[in-house]
Amino acid sequence: YPHSLRNIDELCASIVRSHRETSQYRLEELQALKWKLFSREEIQAYQSKTVDEMWQHCAVRLTDAVQYVVEFAKHIPGFRMLSQNDQIALLKTGSMEVVLVRMCRFFNTENNTVFFDGKFAGTEVFKSLACGDLIAAVFDFAHGMCALKLTEQQLALFSALVLINADRPSLEDRVRVQRVHRSVEVGLTHILHRDNHDSLLHKLYQRMAVLRSLCSLHMEKLRWFSQRYPLTAHSLFPPLYKELFA
Numbered sequence: 001y002p003h004s005l006r007n008i009d010e011l012c013a014s015i016v017r018s019h020r021e022t023s024q025y026r027l028e029e030l031q032a033l034k035w036k037l038f039s040r041e042e043i044q045a046y047q048s049k050t051v052d053e054m055w056q057h058c059a060v061r062l063t064d065a066v067q068y069v070v071e072f073a074k075h076i077p078g079f080r081m082l083s084q085n086d087q088i089a090l091l092k093t094g095s096m097e098v099v100l101v102r103m104c105r106f107f108n109t110e111n112n113t114v115f116f117d118g119k120f121a122g123t124e125v126f127k128s129l130a131c132g133d134l135i136a137a138v139f140d141f142a143h144g145m146c147a148l149k150l151t152e153q154q155l156a157l158f159s160a161l162v163l164i165n166a167d168r169p170s171l172e173d174r175v176r177v178q179r180v181h182r183s184v185e186v187g188l189t190h191i192l193h194r195d196n197h198d199s200l201l202h203k204l205y206q207r208m209a210v211l212r213s214l215c216s217l218h219m220e221k222l223r224w225f226s227q228r229y230p231l232t233a234h235s236l237f238p239p240l241y242k243e244l245f246a
């Protein structure tokens with residue numbers, strides 16, 4: 001499958017453009033907000049929410065983020081070529097992984113806070129979710145991603161690589177997904193080489209392994225939550241969140 005430099009450049013350009021157009025918030029906007037923290041009263045308010053209220057609150061916002069990842073995927077040339085079923089299968093397992101990868105843009109490592117509801121929140125804000133281990137793992141992962149100091153272009157290619165994964169369950173045409181994965185990998189390698197940062201590829205593959213365990217922790221918590229609060233999970237959760245994760 002010969003990769004002429006031209007179509008690798010075109011592939012990278014279209015993935016970077018799609019990332020930029022679907023990143024939901026510009027880096028400058030987030031920079032301006034990163035020291036806007038919640039007051040004691042506001043933190044109390046979040047902490048006095050019931051478990052299902054806080055889960056619903058978070059699910060609505062994360063579903064927003066998932067919608068943007070779906071848009072991102074749709075503009076990846078190789079993704080659109082796949083069958084509808086394979087596109088859904090990739091999004092079902094990959095969209096939360098890409099949200100968690102993208103979360104590093106929304107993270108302030110200096111005070112260990114993440115963008116939430118217009119300000120930056122520490123882990124204590126999410127106490128009423130009753131899943132401190134998931135939140136700790138989400139924050140740790142964001143820290144790890146920030147430490148790599150990826151450029152937006154590198155983040156775009158890495159997000160596409162995470163999404164287009166031929167090992168996902170119930171794929172119809174695994175060989176075709178593998179071929180698209182390979183071309184995105186060539187694109188990422190090309191970008192890293194151009195940025196004189198070849199050593200990053202190995203670190204990014206390590207991040208992918210951590211990401212997989214983080215996402216299965218999220219699914220485990222979602223199952224626990226859905227069993228404990230079936231009404232909220234089955235009626236109030238935004239349909240996309242249910243469709244993709246339930």
Ligand SMILES: COc1ccc2c(n1)CCN(C(C)=O)[C@H]2C(=O)Nc1ccc(OCc2ccccc2OC)cc1
Pocket residue numbers: 055058059061062064065099100102103104106114115116117118126129135138218
């Ligand atoms: C792509 O990256 C981002 C990053 C941040 C945000 C967004 N997109 C969309 C816009 N947004 C808004 C409007 O708040 C931000 C957000 O949702 N923040 C936020 C939500 C929930 C959090 O922890 C709970 C939790 C985490 C993981 C899994 C399940 C969870 O709970 C059930 C932490 C932060």
